[in-house]
Amino acid sequence: MKKRRKLGRGVAIVGAGMSKFGMFADKNSKDLFAEAFNEMLASIDKGVDPGEIDALYLGNFSNDFFMHQSHWGPIITDLIGITPKPATRTEGACASSALAFREGVFAIASGFYDIVLVGGLEEMSKRSTEEVAEGLALATVPYEGTAGFTFPGVFGAIATAYFAKYGANREHLMNVTIKSHSNAPLNPKAQFPLTIRDMMNKKIESAKKKGVDTPQWSDEKDFLKDPRANPVVAWPMHLYDCCPISDGASCMLLVAEDIAKNFTDDPIYLAGMGQGSGRGLHACDDLTYFEATRYAAKEAYEMSGLKPNDVQFAEVHDCFSIAELLHIEDLGFFEPGEGYKAVADGLTRLDGSKPINTSGGLKCKGHPVGATGISQLYEIWTQLKGKAGNRQIPISDLRVGGAHNLGGTGGTCTFTILERR
Amino acid sequence: MEERPFSDISFEKYLNEEKLMGNRCKQCNALFIPPRPICIACHSTDMNWVEMSGKGKLSAYTCISIGPSFMRAEGYDRHNPYCSGVVELEEGARVDARIEGVDPKEPENINVGMSLRVKFLHREDHKTYLAFEPV
Numbered sequence: 343m344k345k346r347r348k349l350g351r352g353v354a355i356v357g358a359g360m361s362k363f364g365m366f367a368d369k370n371s372k373d374l375f376a377e378a379f380n381e382m383l384a385s386i387d388k389g390v391d392p393g394e395i396d397a398l399y400l401g402n403f404s405n406d407f408f409m410h411q412s413h414w415g416p417i418i419t420d421l422i423g424i425t426p427k428p429a430t431r432t433e434g435a436c437a438s439s440a441l442a443f444r445e446g447v448f449a450i451a452s453g454f455y456d457i458v459l460v461g462g463l464e465e466m467s468k469r470s471t472e473e474v475a476e477g478l479a480l481a482t483v484p485y486e487g488t489a490g491f492t493f494p495g496v497f498g499a500i501a502t503a504y505f506a507k508y509g510a511n512r513e514h515l516m517n518v519t520i521k522s523h524s525n526a527p528l529n530p531k532a533q534f535p536l537t538i539r540d541m542m543n544k545k546i547e548s549a550k551k552k553g554v555d556t557p558q559w560s561d562e563k564d565f566l567k568d569p570r571a572n573p574v575v576a577w578p579m580h581l582y583d584c585c586p587i588s589d590g591a592s593c594m595l596l597v598a599e600d601i602a603k604n605f606t607d608d609p610i611y612l613a614g615m616g617q618g619s620g621r622g623l624h625a626c627d628d629l630t631y632f633e634a635t636r637y638a639a640k641e642a643y644e645m646s647g648l649k650p651n652d653v654q655f656a657e658v659h660d661c662f663s664i665a666e667l668l669h670i671e672d673l674g675f676f677e678p679g680e681g682y683k684a685v686a687d688g689l690t691r692l693d694g695s696k697p698i699n700t701s702g703g704l705k706c707k708g709h710p711v712g713a714t715g716i717s718q719l720y721e722i723w724t725q726l727k728g729k730a731g732n733r734q735i736p737i738s739d740l741r742v743g744g745a746h747n748l749g750g751t752g753g754t755c756t757f758t759i760l761e762r763r
Numbered sequence: 764m765e766e767r768p769f770s771d772i773s774f775e776k777y778l779n780e781e782k783l784m785g786n787r788c789k790q791c792n793a794l795f796i797p798p799r800p801i802c803i804a805c806h807s808t809d810m811n812w813v814e815m816s817g818k819g820k821l822s823a824y825t826c827i828s829i830g831p832s833f834m835r836a837e838g839y840d841r842h843n844p845y846c847s848g849v850v851e852l853e854e855g856a857r858v859d860a861r862i863e864g865v866d867p868k869e870p871e872n873i874n875v876g877m878s879l880r881v882k883f884l885h886r887e888d889h890k891t892y893l894a895f896e897p898v
Contacts, residue, residue: 476831484771485797488892489859490827490834490847498825499849506823506875573841577826577870623849624796624857629823 347616347645349451352599354609355760357386358723360716363590363708364533365467371405371414372421374591374713375463379422382593387606390595392422396455398429399446401439401462402712403749407477408466418461435481436661437749438462439592440617440715440756446596447612456601461593462717464710474587478711481750483622494576494584496623496751497662501578503629504664507679512578514682515663516566519582519705521685522660525692526702528733533588533708538562545571583663588708592716594723610726613648613742613761616641620752630679634755635672635746642744642757643674650674652742653759655696655725655735657718659748660703669746670698673757697735700725718745719758726762769798769810778891781883783815785856796856815852817881819895821874822857824848826867844868850879850895864896 359381361374383390398419406412415429432441439462446460466474478493486496505511519538526532527540536544542565549556559565566572572580595605602609618637623629643649650673658669667681675696676684684690690698701707701721704714722743724730744759767773769786774797777784785796790807796815801808825848827834828841839845846862863882865873879895886892 472829472832472835475829479831483859485859487831490830490845490861491825491859492827492830494829495825495827495847498827499823499847502825502875503823503849574826574828574844574870576828577844577867579825622859623823624859626857629849 347641349447350453351451353447353450353596353612354599354602355594355612355719355723356597356602356605356609357382357390357595358593358720359383359385360531360592360713360720361590362531363588363710363717365587366589367467369589371409371463371465371589371591372417374465374589375418375421375461375593378461378591378593382595386595387608388604390457390605392424394457395424395427395459395595396457397427397449397459398424399432399442399449399458399460400429401432401434401442401715403433403435403438403464404477404480405463405465405712407480408464408469408474414463418463434754435749436659436709436711437715437747437754437756438712440745440747440758441754443594443716443719443758444615444617444756447615450596450598456598458596459593460596460716461591462713462715463591464712465589466587466710467589471587481753483751483753485622485624486751492576493751494579494662497664498576498579499623500629500668501664504667505578507630508682510667510682513563514667514686515578515583516563517682517685518660518663518666519566520562521691522699522703522705525700525733526706528731529702529707532702532706533586534702534706538565541565579662579664585661585704585709588710590708590710590713590717592713592720594716594719608727608762610723610760610762612758614642614644614646614759615756616645617754617756619754623751631668631672632748632752632755634752635669635748635757638755638757639673642759646759648742648759653744654737654740654742655698655700656744656746657699657701657703657721658746659714660699660705661709661748663705665748666698666703669748673744673746692733693736700730700733700735715745715747715756718747719760721745722760726760767812769800771797774798775890778883778893779885779889783817783881783893785813785815785854786810787813794854794856796852796858815854819850819852819879821862821877821879822849822851823875824862824873826870826873846873848895858893861892861894862896863894
């Protein structure tokens with residue numbers, strides 16, 4: 343018999359921070375984590391003495407590969423001055439820091455710790471594009487690698503299966519990209535704070551400056567269909583379907599619910615969380631959904647007692663445009679095969695009925711893989727606190743948001759629901 | 764048939780001998796390819812090797828312009844993309860494979876559902892890639 347998941351005691355988030363995401367030649371992982379940590383400390387209304395932090399859980403996928411440096415836990419405890427407090431690193435590919443968040447929750451819920459720092463970091467931009475692609479491909483399933491699949495390749499194949507089953511096409515993927523890029527300029531942390539129209543204007547300006555023929559595009563989709571502006575990476579994934587290579591860090595302070603008000607009058611609470619595992623493409627019955635996401639969502643909904651309709655907005659793991667369509671269906675926001683229509687109808691825009699990726703998503707905010715999970719929760723926290731500035735969701739009673747993080751090619755997926763009481 | 768362990772290494776050795784081999788659970792009849800040491804349907808370890816016909820249909824595909832180093836070493840790049848796909852075998856199981864005999868520069872002309880047959884790509888290092896081509 344399946345047990346209903348519950349915590350030994352509740353957990354609240356009393357502070358959160360993230361570095362700016364981007365490609366930084368003059369900043370390393372420590373600099374970025376310090377940026378996130380300092381913002382987190384400043385976000386706690388009544389303050390916290392860092393010496394009171396009981397432990398650190400840190401998500402990092404592969405700085406071992408990207409930076410030839412492993413064992414980041416104690417490097418970070420030393421950086422922020424909490425040594426000899428224990429540090430534990432979690433790895434779940436691109437879902438590494440969502441796992442750190444979960445471990446932090448378990449540590450508090452068990453009664454063992456009261457105040458836990460959870461975070462994530464990744465430094466990728468010092469490697470060439472080919473090297474990064476090779477590093478990320480370490481998280482595919484072995485049979486996919488030998489068949490020549492890259493990460494964009496796996497999601498490209500998923501897109502062809504989705505197109506064939508539901509009648510969607512490339513234009514529907516472009517709707518996702520255009521929507522994400524329209525949110526990004528409103529997020530000061532985003533790597534690409536530009537709309538597609540801004541990108542078009544930039545290219546036109548640059549052509550004028552160089553004195554070469556000025557490109558002509560009738561609209562955003564015409565631009566995205568132009569192979570010079572938007573070259574293919576792994577059909578049907580083109581450059582603007584793919585998230586960038588990024589550096590960044592993120593963190594949150596978790597505390598036991600009964601002491602949360604010592605830190606802030608307005609804590610955000612964990613309502614539900616789930617995690618699932620998946621399998622390789624060849625072992626899936628159907629390539630148009632992620633088994634791991636559906637399992638994670640079911641657990642999170644059961645634990646919270648909430649339904650997909652209760653989750654007012656979400657961050658979902660749009661490592662590739664097609665992925666966003668699968669996630670909004672797998673999380674129950676839309677029926678299978680209906681996600682692309684919902685995006686086309688504008689329902690997932692900032693002013694739609696179910697805003698998705700108000701941060702700009704991985705596509706525009708950036709995707710320093712180990713930092714992503716907690717950066718998604720940071721966006722939910724920021725929106726629930728009403729601190730999202732120009733990208734604040736225009737819903738008067740914003741109380742429940744969810745963050746979906748995916749690792750590898752769907753091998754590790756999490757869904758976490760936060761609420762403001 | 765000789766007794767080989769139900770492993771990735773055995774699967775690769777069979778490919779090298781131009782045989783596409785999976786295994787079937789004697790308890791519940793589930794079919795796996797590549798072979799598995801443990802049945803994921805009933806957890807039995809009582810299995811039989813079975814040879815696949817090599818016929819199948821394309822379930823999903825991609826044409827890759829930026830590949831891993833071993834594909835770049837074969838001369839594939841932005842100007843010379845290659846096709847990888849998921850193939851549903853007529854026996855019902857699916858495999859990841861290279862797709863040959865299609866034009867990766869014209870990806871819209873490649874169709875999910877198209878009929879394929881197995882092809883074994885032998886490499887200089889005596890390993891063999893699983894591939895399929897249109898019938």
